[in-house]
Amino acid sequence: MQDCIFCKIGRGEIPSAIVYEDDRIIAFKDINPLAPVHLLLIPREHLTNILDINEGNVDLIGHIHLVANKLAKEAGIAEKGFRIVTNCNEEGGQIIFHMHYHLIGGEELKNFA
Numbered sequence: 001m002q003d004c005i006f007c008k009i010g011r012g013e014i015p016s017a018i019v020y021e022d023d024r025i026i027a028f029k030d031i032n033p034l035a036p037v038h039l040l041l042i043p044r045e046h047l048t049n050i051l052d053i054n055e056g057n058v059d060l061i062g063h064i065h066l067v068a069n070k071l072a073k074e075a076g077i078a079e080k081g082f083r084i085v086t087n088c089n090e091e092g093g094q095i096i097f098h099m100h101y102h103l104i105g106g107e108e109l110k111n112f113a
């Protein structure tokens with residue numbers, strides 16, 4: 001996806017505040033944080049949203065959760081609590097159509113979506 005902003009971040013063509021990366025995923029700070037800790041975890045591969053998850057790539061979700069677990073601990077929000085959210089399509093609040101997981105915490109969370 002040539003013009004996808006998160007594909008560009010994954011390829012390093014747009015700068016981002018990267019906190020983790022490996023061959024499959026990258027995690028970076030949300031540019032408009034909704035809480036003291038607000039990270040986005042994305043696959044480097046372009047998937048539109050979780051509707052693109054299938055038997056062939058479902059391992060990616062487990063990997064994202066393992067890394068989210070590690071990043072929550074590193075950010076110091078694991079004990080008190082945090083939230084992982086992935087929005088799907090318009091009524092789900094999805095604005096960027098490259099699958100991403102929000103990792104949000106660092107304060108008492110209200111009804112983030």
Ligand code: AMP
Pocket residue numbers: 005016029030031032033040086087093094095096097
């Ligand atoms: P969603 O509504 O789930 O599609 O969320 C998209 C998120 O991407 C929002 O929280 C934005 O603040 C965030 N975002 C958009 N562009 C960038 C960017 N260049 N770097 C970091 N975060 C971004």
Ligand code: ZN
Pocket residue numbers: 001004005006007008045046047097098
């Ligand atoms: Zn993309």
